[in-house]
Amino acid sequence: MGMETTFTIKQVAEQTGISEDTIRYYEKIALLPKIARKENGHRMYRSSDMQTILLLNCLKKTGMSLDEMRPFLDVSADADPAEYPELVQMLRDHRANIVNQIASLQQIVDFVDMKLEEGKYRRDLSQEQSDDCTEAITAAEKEKLVSTVQMNYFPMPNRGIE
Amino acid sequence: MGMETTFTIKQVAEQTGISEDTIRYYEKIALLPKIARKENGHRMYRSSDMQTILLLNCLKKTGMSLDEMRPFLDVSADADPAEYPELVQMLRDHRANIVNQIASLQQIVDFVDMKLEEGKYRRDLSQEQSDDCTEAITAAEKEKLVSTVQMNYFPMPNRGIE
DNA sequence: ATATAACCTGGAGTTGACTCCAGGTCAAGC
């Protein structure tokens, strides 16, 4: 019968790179659901639990606090999101923030790449779009006599560090 | 002669939304350079200082620790980056992380949007690309019987919440 | 039989990033 494969906490820790203590901590503060136990009391993680842990870690890296993550998990778990329209708005807002942040980071990277190549810089369209971040970087860069650069995304530039 | 306009700490706090205490703290831990003083000892911020503060705030929002920000500030300040190739690599790495993160967030948002529209979902190419984050989400979503979705960036979807 | 290893719990300790406070200076207004 459908015996789902499960993992020990050690395995989960190894595979996710997150410490056992932290994983237990996430359960303690209810970021993870109650994990099922074996007869001996040891936790048995299902792969969906592991995915949730990875998701937490990912959201954390985007600067989200553990508390802020709860709604994300709710939507992922309850699967009934039409009930929470403001939650969806939160998701959208957070994405918008991240979009702005990456734009800013992209500019920093472009800036650095540019300096490496000394002189070879391309200037293109400067789109509208406003967030403290983008402003911060464009303005900071202007101080160094570099104008706004185009933002390009997925194709990692990899321009010669030669 | 070139009298640059300066700002009081209060003004900087108001304009950046960051508290005076925090601004002083950043100087204390040398994330900001020594800020010039007036005769009476009060700090005089130049607009480049303000931009640096905004940059710090922006990087913070992307989940970077204050310590990790230091190299970014060095490159921005010293303007001599060919000396630090591993620093450039750091920048690239961080950007790559963020790119992956936004891809993941995009998928979450798409997922939620999809659920709102109940049934109308588009499935496109699923690119390669690997990061715990993207894996976490795609796998988590598969659990809910939703397949990988295409990532689209700047045009905010804004599909009817109707 | 016993040691080793993987797990458990509750709670204390640590770290990073602020945030608050007491006590003091200085300049302007009443």
Added chain:
DNA sequence: GCTTGACCTGGAGTCAACTCCAGGTTATAT
């Protein structure tokens, strides 16, 4: 002359997010 407000300093306090630990159980290996 005195109060008010904006600033200063050093240091203590707070909060989130871990991280560590002591003391205990159970399963496997020698």
